[in-house]
Amino acid sequence: MKKLSTSLFVILFTFTLNAQEKTDKYAHHVETLNSTLETLYSVISGEKGEERDWDLFKYLFKPEAKLIPSGNNPEGIYVARYMTPSDYVSSSGSYLVENGFFEKEIHRTVNTFGNITQVFSTYESFHSETETEPFMRGINSIQLLNDGERWWIINIYWTQESPENPIPSEYLPID
Template sequence: MKTWFSILLIGFIALNVQAQNNTKQEKEAAEFKIDSLSVTTLDGTIRSLYNVISGSKGMERNWKQFKYLFKPNAKLIPSGKNPEGDFMVRYLKPEDYIKSSGKWLVENGFFEKEIHRQTDVFGNIAQVFSTYESFKSEADTKPFMRGINSIQLLYDGARWWIINIYWQQETEEHPIPKKYLP
């Protein structure tokens, strides 16, 4: 009898903690005009990521929504060759990405569109290889850049969090393999 009572008590505590977390998220979403439903599914989270960084020239991005996608301590990790030809990576917090790229996105216009996705899920973790094409205008038909985002996510029982985004642009030396194209 004590065992069943303990199990019920632990379950009640877990549900109460989850309800408190959901209430906090709902308050934050309402306060900052964040689409909190966008993170309840894996597909919605990825779609929200692409939507929030995309926009016409002169259009401000919803950086609060952008930050809402990421678990604290998450990283954005661009990779590529430096001017000396060495392959490098940079480790950015979401705030660092906003500081380094936010102005450019608004001044130039930027639309990143997912064209293919390969997803692996185990328990509460997911690894998504998301092939993208980038355009400066929604009317453009030829991308100025393509690449692959490797996105790691965590499901906490209520929503998906982005843990890391690690990406590489396509180059002549490294074209996107056919298995990652539509």
């Protein structure tokens, strides 16, 4: 019995130590609102064939967080789809690596009350960092929580720009 409890202690200690190392490894990415948003954009971006750090991606999100793309379905009805960070990796991860994908923030508006923050983050998307014309633009509505220790992404709700739905000037950079 003593041998079993010693083995159990070693297993739990090792698991806790590994979790702590991951937390320490990624902690600087969520110290500030700016570092959290910069990490979000950088972790999904990369050239064709470049693997992403999906553990870091998932680390940004509070448990129960959602990613919510919205847009017209094939019937022309505007819909929203709800995904966990793991769902996003499963549905989009291989596409990002196989095709190359860079999402760059071009404008940001921030509203904060207490420990909650809402960010409208206008983005442009490219297949390579060398491209100068985006293949897509849109707005990410990002809700975040600062728990006093770090920033957590609660939700990202987004839509793409279209001819029928251009990005309003107040969400674009000033020329």
